[in-house]
Amino acid sequence: MPARRAITGRSQEPRKRFAEELRSLRAERGLTLRKLGDVAGWDWSLFSKMENGETLGGPEVVRALDQYYGTPGLLLTLWELALNDPNQFKERYRQYMTLEAEATSLWYYAVGAVPGLLQTPACAQALLSAGGMDGEELVTQVDARIGRRGLLSDEGAPAFRAILSETVLRTPLPDRNDWREQLEYLLTMSEQRNVIVQVVPHAVGPHALMNTDVMFLRLPDGRTVAWVETDFSGDLVNEASSVERLQLRYDRVRDLALSPAESRKFIMRTLEEASCEPSI
The missing domain is CATH 1.10.260.40 (lambda repressor-like DNA-binding domains)
Structure with a gap:
């Protein structure tokens, strides 16, 4: 040897x-x-x-x-x-951002936080702050994240499906008004023709993506790539068999999700709960 x-x-x-x-x-x-x-x-x-x-x-x-x-x-x-090199994470994310801008369709599963493309400025600031970002870097990153939202509204915008764990809707922002605004924005975006929002209730039990945030991108050449992310790192998955395995998991979770119409009702109920004054 x-x-x-x-x-x-x-x-x-x-x-x-x-x-x-x-x-x-x-x-x-x-x-x-x-x-x-x-x-x-x-x-x-x-x-x-x-x-x-x-x-x-x-x-x-x-x-x-x-x-x-x-x-x-x-x-x-x-x-x-x-895989865990911080500089490499930045490079991989730059590659992902380039591909996201070119994608003809996108589909996402969120474990615990609202997807970046669906965040309000207040939500983006709260989440980035919770990750330890502050100062000028925080301002820059919030602006960059909110700027990405135009991807879903510009002419020729790609189709986008976001499947949210119920945890996403049960983890409010520190400010109650900010959280109501975020839920209202989810409802508004779900009304766009190119956007579908679905919710996976806790009641479905364990499933294939319980610990995995993943975004799939269909590219103009017909390829599909995936971005898999945790709080500490992210990886751009290009290899076809790996993407296929992730896609199969995503499809199984989608089968468990509420329909788009029922998901809207679920978000509305959550908004109603968030609008109630706290008990004294």
Whole structure:
């Protein structure tokens, strides 16, 4: 078994270091990308994108490469470092924003917060502040987030479906008036022809996306990519089989959601509750 390679002495940028190691290992074996795809059992085009730094791939393919190259845990460690690199998150998000602007349709599942495209300024400020942002950066990011809302109202706006966990509607903003305004905005946006809003009630029980915020983007060339996000990081998923697995989960959750009409009624009831004065 070959000795584990040292991390030092090569690129110190996690994503570049990961791609560099992939290229080096394949070159040592004298393999073409197509041959690597044949022997490792994955589409060679995915390996090409990973080696060019266009995508990190998923943990399954990285483990398969570790096994094939006889580098137990090395590639997976480098992959995890690249995945959690703060600078990489910013770069991935810039890529996502570019694709979002080009998308012909979008569909989203929200675990605990109103989707960015449906947030009011007060909601955006409260959520970004809760994440630790303040000062000039907070002002800039709120403006940028609110500016994105035009995507759904401009001429030729894409179709957008947002499925919200009931948790989204049961987690109010600190200011009651701000929260009422946010719920009213959800109702207003749900009336647009290109926007569908659905709610998954708590009563449905466990489901396939309980801990996963995910946005799917259908691109002009027919491809679908996904953006998966937590409070700490996000990842742009390009690999077709991974997107397909996420899409299947999304479809199962959509089957559990209330219809658009029933979802509007649910939001209206939540708004009525939020409009009631608190008991003294």
